[in-house]
Amino acid sequence: MAILRCTGGRIRYSSRREDNLGKQTELLDLQALDSSLDRLRKERASIAERAEADELCREIEKLQSVLCALEEELHESEREQTRLENELSTIGDKIGREEKKLYGGGVVNPKELASIQQEVGSLNKHRDDIETELLETMETVEQRREKADQVRDRKTATQERVDEKERVFAEKAAALDDQIARVSKDRQATAERVPADLLAVYEKIREQKGGLAAGELLAAEGICGACRVELPAQELERMIGSETLNRCPQCRRILVERG
Ligand SMILES: [Zn+2]
Numbered sequence: 001m002a003i004l005r006c007t008g009g010r011i012r013y014s015s016r017r018e019d020n021l022g023k024q025t026e027l028l029d030l031q032a033l034d035s036s037l038d039r040l041r042k043e044r045a046s047i048a049e050r051a052e053a054d055e056l057c058r059e060i061e062k063l064q065s066v067l068c069a070l071e072e073e074l075h076e077s078e079r080e081q082t083r084l085e086n087e088l089s090t091i092g093d094k095i096g097r098e099e100k101k102l103y104g105g106g107v108v109n110p111k112e113l114a115s116i117q118q119e120v121g122s123l124n125k126h127r128d129d130i131e132t133e134l135l136e137t138m139e140t141v142e143q144r145r146e147k148a149d150q151v152r153d154r155k156t157a158t159q160e161r162v163d164e165k166e167r168v169f170a171e172k173a174a175a176l177d178d179q180i181a182r183v184s185k186d187r188q189a190t191a192e193r194v195p196a197d198l199l200a201v202y203e204k205i206r207e208q209k210g211g212l213a214a215g216e217l218l219a220a221e222g223i224c225g226a227c228r229v230e231l232p233a234q235e236l237e238r239m240i241g242s243e244t245l246n247r248c249p250q251c252r253r254i255l256v257e258r259g
Pocket residue numbers: 224225226227228229248249250251252253
C-alpha cells in the first residue's frame with residue numbers, strides 16, 4: 001500500500017515495506033556507531049601512557065622508600081659526626097687544662113707532675129683515636145650523602161618521565177573523548193529513528209553477543225554479515241524481502257538487508 005510522505009517540503013511516495021526496511025537499515029548504522037564507540041572506549045581505556053605512567057609511579061614509590069632508608073642512615077652518621085666533634089672538643093679542653101697545670105708552675109711535686117704527664121699522654125692517645133674515628137665517619141657521611149643524592153636524582157628524573165607520560169595521556173584521552181562525544185551524538189540521533197521495540201531487541205542481543213547485535217544479510221553471497229556463516233538456501237529465500245525481523249540461525253543476531 002502506497003502512502004504519501006512529506007519530508008522537508010519534498011513529496012515522495014513510499015511503501016510501508018520500504019518504511020519497515022528503512023527502520024531496520026537504521027540498525028546497521030546504529031551498529032556501526034556502537035562498534036565505533038566500543039572501539040573508541042576500549043582505546044581510551046588502554047592508552048599505553050596511562051599504564052606506563054602508573055608503572056613509573058610504582059618505581060618512584062620504591063625509590064622513595066630506598067631514599068628514606070638512605071636518609072635515615074645519613075642522619076645517623078651525621079649525628080655520630082656531631083657526637084665525635086663534641087667529644088674531640090671536650091678532650092681538647094681537658095688537655096688544655098692538664099697542660100696548663102703541667103707548665104703553669106703551680107705543681108712542683110715530681111710525682112704529681114709525672115701523673116699529669118701520663119694523663120696528658122693518655123688524653124692525646126684518646127684524641128688520636130677519636131680523630132681517626134671522626135675522619136672515617138665523615139667519609140661515611142660523604143658516601144651516604146652521595147648515594148642519597150643519586151637516588152633523589154633518579155626519582156626526579158622518573159617524576160619528569162611520569163609528567164611527560166601524563167601529558168601525552170591527557171592529550172590522547174582528550175582527543176578520544178572528543179571523538180566519543182561526537183559519535184555518541186550521532187548514535188543518539190540514529191537510535192531515536194529506530195522504533196522502541198526494535199531498539200530493545202537490538203540492545204538485548206548486543207549485551208548477549210559481545211556488542212555485535214546486527215549484521216548485514218549478504219544476499220548475493222548467501223551469508224550472515226555478522227558471523228560469516230553460510231545461510232541455508234531456504235532460510236535465505238525466506239529472509240530476502242521479508243518484513244519481519246530476521247535472525248541468523250547460527251549466531252542469532254539480527255540480519256538486515258540493505259535496500
Ligand atoms: Zn550469523
